Amino acid sequence: xxxxxxxxxxxxxxxxxxxxxxxxxxxxxxxxxxxxxxxxxxxxxxxxxxxxxxxxxxxxxxxxxxxxxxxxxxxxxxxxxxxxxxxxxxxxxxxxxxxxxxxxxxxxxxxxxxx
Amino acid sequence: xxxxxxxxxxxxxxxxxxxxxxxxxxxxxxxxxxxxxxxxxxxxxxxxxxxxxxxxxxxxxxxxxxxxxxxxxxxxxxxxxxxxxxxxxxxxxxxxxxxxxxxxxxxxxxxxxx
Numbered sequence: 001x002x003x004x005x006x007x008x009x010x011x012x013x014x015x016x017x018x019x020x021x022x023x024x025x026x027x028x029x030x031x032x033x034x035x036x037x038x039x040x041x042x043x044x045x046x047x048x049x050x051x052x053x054x055x056x057x058x059x060x061x062x063x064x065x066x067x068x069x070x071x072x073x074x075x076x077x078x079x080x081x082x083x084x085x086x087x088x089x090x091x092x093x094x095x096x097x098x099x100x101x102x103x104x105x106x107x108x109x110x111x112x113x114x115x
Numbered sequence: 116x117x118x119x120x121x122x123x124x125x126x127x128x129x130x131x132x133x134x135x136x137x138x139x140x141x142x143x144x145x146x147x148x149x150x151x152x153x154x155x156x157x158x159x160x161x162x163x164x165x166x167x168x169x170x171x172x173x174x175x176x177x178x179x180x181x182x183x184x185x186x187x188x189x190x191x192x193x194x195x196x197x198x199x200x201x202x203x204x205x206x207x208x209x210x211x212x213x214x215x216x217x218x219x220x221x222x223x224x225x226x227x228x229x
Contacts, residue, residue, distance in 0.1 A: 004158070040124075042204050042219030043159065056216065091158050100208065100215045101147055101166075106158025 002026065004107035006092050012113045018080035021110045025073070025094030031055075032069055033104065034077050035091040043091055049075065050098050082114045117143045119220040121205060127226045128195055136190040136223045138205035145207035148181055148188050149217065153202045159219075163190075164208075195227045 005024040013019050025032050030051050035043035046065065047057040051072035060067065064083070069075040079086055089109040095102040122137035138148070147166050151159035165172045165181045165188070172179045178191040192199050202224045206217040 040221065042119075042206075042221050043217075044219070045216055048216065093158070098215060101164055102215065103161045103164075104217065106160070108156070109158050 004092055004094055004105055006090075006107035006110055008110055009108065010111045010113075012115065013082055014115050015084055016081040018078065019082055019112065020076050020078045021090050021092075021112075023075045023077070023092030023107060025075070025092070026105055029094035029096055029105070030072070031095045031098050031102070032075050033093040033095075034067055034075070035093065035106075037089045037091055037109070039088070046077070048098070055098060079112075082112075084114050087112055087114045117141070117207075117218060119143075119205065119207060119218060121203075121220040121223045123223055124221070125224045125226065127228060130195060130197060130227050130229050132195055134192040134195045134199070134225055134227070136203050136205075136225065138188040138190065138220055140186050140207055143186075143207055143209065143218075144183075145209050146215075147208040148179075149206045149208060150177075150179055150188075150190050151204040151206060151219075153204060153222065159204055162203075192225075195225075197227045197229050200225055200227050 032049045034046045037043045046060045048055040049069040067077045091109045093104040093106045095104045118141045120139045128134045149164045150162045153159040176193045180189045202222040204222040206219045
């Protein structure tokens with residue numbers, strides 16, 4: 001079974017530029033998550049999708065971050081404009097559903113450096 | 116506000132010994148607690164889940180305990196091996212916004228020394 005795919009793996013941009021990350025979840029997984037992991041911290045949930053609808057985006061900085069999951073499969077996360085403090089690893093994860101005790105499967109992440 | 120603390124940022128242990136990692140939480144009543152392993156440059160990988168009404172869970176050389184009175188979980192790796200070296204994250208699972216979500220601790224970096 002193929003895992004969660006993410007691209008690009010690395011990205012270096014200057015502040016105020018825009019950047020987009022792509023995620024392809026495990027086939028059949030209805031729920032998709034985007035996390036931000038700053039160096040030395042645990043992953044922090046940014047947004048959660050169930051199929052193509054947003055379940056929770058309470059921790060997404062909506063003035064600069066946006067995400068979509070068209071057709072309920074792939075997802076993109078965009079930052080515009082980027083700030084220095086956005087330097088982090090952006091992890092995508094998927095699970096079968098939003099129910100309790102669901103295992104989340106993580107992709108390898110996209111490492112973003114904002115200069 | 117909710118707070119999750121993992122006992123130390125780094126733990127060094129001799130090969131063959133038992134590694135014990137601690138996860139404490141406050142202002143939270145999780146229904147479940149999960150432990151993940153994260154290797155450098157990779158995403159976290161699920162290891163074990165324990166429910167609030169379970170005291171202990173085992174999987175091969177791994178053992179997790181969950182004490183809701185102390186608000187603490189202990190994660191043990193017996194007969195540790197250098198291949199067990201990684202960062203271990205505890206995650207509390209609770210309901211929010213109509214779904215279940217994970218809140219992660221900072222993690223403990225375990226180094227098993229040959």
